[in-house]
Amino acid sequence: MPNVSVNGITVDDTFAEAFGMRATAIIITAPxxxxxxQxxxxxxxxxTSVIGCGCEAAIDVELPPSATPDGRPGCRVMILAMRTDELQKQLLTRVGQCVLTSPGSACFAGLEGSxxxxxxxALRYFGDGWQISKKIGGRHFWRVPVMDGEFLCEATTGLTKGAVGGGNFFVMAESSAKALVASEAAVAAIGLVPGAIVPFPGGIARSGSKIGGKYKGMIASANEAYxxxxxxxxxxxxxxxxxxxxxxxxxxETNDAVAAAMKAGIKAVIELxxxxxxxRISAGNYGGKLGKFIYSLKDMLP
Amino acid sequence: MKPLTFTLVAEPPERLDLSPLTPERLAGMERRDIEKIQIGMSKHGSKVGDIFRIAGNDPLDIVFEGGSTRLDRLAEGMRGGSVRVVGNAGAQAGRAMRGGKLTIEGNAGPHAGSCMRGGRLEIMGNAGDHLGAPLAGELAGMNGGVLIVRGKAGAFAADRMRRGLIAVLKGSGDNAGSRMIAGTLVVAGGTGEMPGYLMRRGSILLDRAPKSLSSSFVECGAPESVFAAVVDRHLIAEGILKRPLLGKAPQKYGGDNAVLGMGEVLFPR
Structure with a gap:
């Protein structure tokens, strides 16, 4: 099938190629x-990327007080990594350093997984013996004393092995300003899709990469063709x-969530x-041999 | 299948041990065999057939029509299914139950829910002394599950409790939560003297300040508490309470420092 034109925008006859990942989610609440x-x-x-950060993480959705376990405003955060042990390590260091420390915060499981x-x-050890274990309605919580009261944290959260990382599309424009406007529209639309995140700064990557490079040790380098x-x-x-x-x-979190997010993002760009x-819209792939998941752009059109 | 119903014919002439009449122990039994089970505890030696008229056939859904304070050890050790008592119960109702649901529509005697480990026991009326508590010589009391008393409870409710939730909605007697090892005791409607006496760990959640506390409890401030919010929401969602018990920032007293001192008494300021 040749490239198609929708609302004056050329959509390449290509596909995005994505990989299986491990994912977890938590709900963070605050006053x-x-x-x-914050x-x-x-x-x-x-x-932003497992290439250099150990994990990929972002806010999935904001939750109103009516949708959180403690009746306060919250955010559902998703974290993905390639391996379970790395995901566990990233989850604990990030919650320990960034959520435990944040004023008034509490942390709950955000996923029921396999x-x-x-x-x-694990974080309870910060309590140095003064932590309190509580089971409420089948859920296990730890209460850790901190300087503004207590940090309430659910004992465990779920893990899914069915997550997908690396769904993508390229927003191509006559100027960087126009590319940015179109990308922002896509990110806003994807923000409404539950179970999908866009982990790059503001959801947008400007240094899309190819695998490897001419210098030894480079895992990824400039995608000169683009x-x-x-x-x-x-x-x-x-x-x-x-x-x-x-x-x-x-x-x-799932193949379907990535597909729904790609559809929502591409629709927003086309409508603009x-x-x-x-x-023009295109997508990145490695010839279709490396990734387990393929998202053909022609299936993602509104 | 219809609920297996035991209708009380007349006031029993003696105390009865009803522990054989649980869903597990009645499974697969014929009605005539059930009628021969001896439940009388004195020289009368009454059998089930002497005391009750039996109807229905579903042992997972047992109903006692008509109650008496002489009906002891109801649903003792039950693991699943449902037992409902339309009337009062005697001592040790739901003792050591591990699962399922026991509902007592009248009052319960002493040691209701003693050492229960799981399941849900709901008493619509009042409960006697030693709610959920161990018998003499036992080291721990309630060890899991949910125990709800819609009326009042006597003294020593939740004595030596280790795990689970007890909620008493119209006030309790003296020494509620005494010697608690852990777990959660909720009392709305006021407590008697010295709740939490010699408690080691665990939470006693009240709807008002206790009228007295052992002098080895210490004031621990009233910061905003997410735990209080989660408990309040849970109690309302479970249909145990209609409105929040603790509010956003309950007052905390820590104790009992005569022993380990890691327990707490929380109440709204």
Whole structure:
């Protein structure tokens, strides 16, 4: 099938290629929305890509007081990693350093999965013997004394082995400003999809990469085929009208969540139209041989 | 199948041990065999057939129509199914139960829910002394499950409790939560003297300040408590209470420092 044009935007006949990952989720609550977000943003900082951060994490959805276990505003945070032990380590260090420390916070399981990861059952040792174990309605909590009262933390949270990392699409525009506007629209739309996160800064990656490089030890390096300044000197994927490419990378709890997020993001870009935003949409893959999950762009059209 | 119903024909002439009449022990039994089970505890030696008229056939759903304070050890050790008593119960109702649901629509005698480990025991009326507590010589009291008393409880409720939840909704007698090892005791409607006497760990949650505490309890401030919010919401969601018990920032007293001192008494300020 050749490339198609939808609402004046060219959609390449290609596909995104994604990988199986391990994921967990927690619910962070705080006295108000500001501090729930603050704890969540802090613990998901420096978590854009497993290449250098150990995990990929972001806020999945914000939760109103009616949807949290303690009736306070909260955020559901998702964390993904390639291996269970790395995910466990990242979960504990991030919650221990960023949520336990955040004023008024509490932390609950955000996923029922095939296995459990330690949460409060490890962080309780901060209590130095003054921690209190409580079982309420079949759920196990630890109460750890801190300087503004108590940090309440559920003992464990769930782990899923069916998560997907690396769903993506490229937003290609005549200028970087237009690429950014279109990408922001996509990120806003994906924010409403439960179970999917966009872990890069503000949900957007500008340094999409290829695997490996000419220097020894580089796991990933510049994707020159999509770099507009190299258009004339390498075998470029960019036509003369493209001056900026931004990548939206999507991680999801399930295959379906990633597909739903890609659909929502691509729909938002297409609805914005080529005058204000992108003129072309593409996606990144490795020829379809490495990743377990394939998302063909023609199946993602609105 | 219809509930297996035991209808009390007349006031029993002696105390009865009803521990054989649980879903597990009646499973697969014929009615005529059930009628021959001896339950009388004196020289009368009454059998089930002398005391009750039996109807129905589902041993997982047992109903006692008509109660008496002489009906002891109801549903003792039950593991599943449901037992409902339309009337009063005697001593040790639901003792050592591990699962299932026991409902007593009238009052219960002493040692109701003694040493229970699981399941749900709900008493619509009042409960006697030693609710959930161990018998003489036993080291721990209630060890899991949920015990709800919609009326009052006597003295020493939750004595030596180790795990689980006890909720008393119309006040308890003296020394509620005495010698608690852990677990949660909720008392709305006021407690008698010295709740938490010699408690080691565990939580006693009250709807008002206790009228006295042992002098080895110490004031521990009243910071905002997420635990209080989670407990309040749980009690309402379970239909145990209608409105929040503790509020956002309950007052805490820690104790009993005459022993380990890691327990707490919480109540709204």
């Amino acid at each position: 108000n929305r500001k501090w729930a977000r 704890a969540a943003v802090t613990m998901t900082g420096f978590a 296995a459990e990861l330690k949460l409060g059952s 770099a507009p300044t190299l258009r004339g000197v390498v075998r470029s994927e960019l036509g003369p009208d493209i001056n900026a490419v931004l990548e939206i990378v999507i991680d999801g 139209g080529p005058k204000k935003g992108a003129v």
